[in-house]
Amino acid sequence: MGHIIGKDIYRKLGQKIDGLSLRVPYTPAFAKLLKELYNEDEAELVTKLPYRPSTIGRISRTTGISPEKLKPMLDRLCDNGLVLTCGTKNAGSICTCLYLSL
Numbered sequence: 001m002g003h004i005i006g007k008d009i010y011r012k013l014g015q016k017i018d019g020l021s022l023r024v025p026y027t028p029a030f031a032k033l034l035k036e037l038y039n040e041d042e043a044e045l046v047t048k049l050p051y052r053p054s055t056i057g058r059i060s061r062t063t064g065i066s067p068e069k070l071k072p073m074l075d076r077l078c079d080n081g082l083v084l085t086c087g088t089k090n091a092g093s094i095c096t097c098l099y100l101s102l
Contacts, residue, residue: 010035013038
């Protein structure tokens with residue numbers, strides 16, 4: 001059952017990315033790329049990210065994931081260039097948005 005859910009989440013992620021300014025149709029090659037870039041938890045998170053820059057607090061409210069669990073996930077996505085973070089970390093005004101660079 002988890003395998004079916006995993007396949008569905010990557011299709012959902014592909015649809016989310018296809019909604020960005022750069023259109024990317026869901027193909028077997030794109031599906032393979034998504035599975036290499038995102039684990040299932042990250043894929044689920046990204047499908048719930050707002051399209052506009054958002055604070056961790058807003059993302060937490062939108063996704064239902066606590067800020068404490070969310071921050072390391074967003075940090076990893078940011079380190080891998082899969083989301084973009086702007087603002088000052090020390091001031092707590094982090095904004096994160098989905099970013100795709102192919």
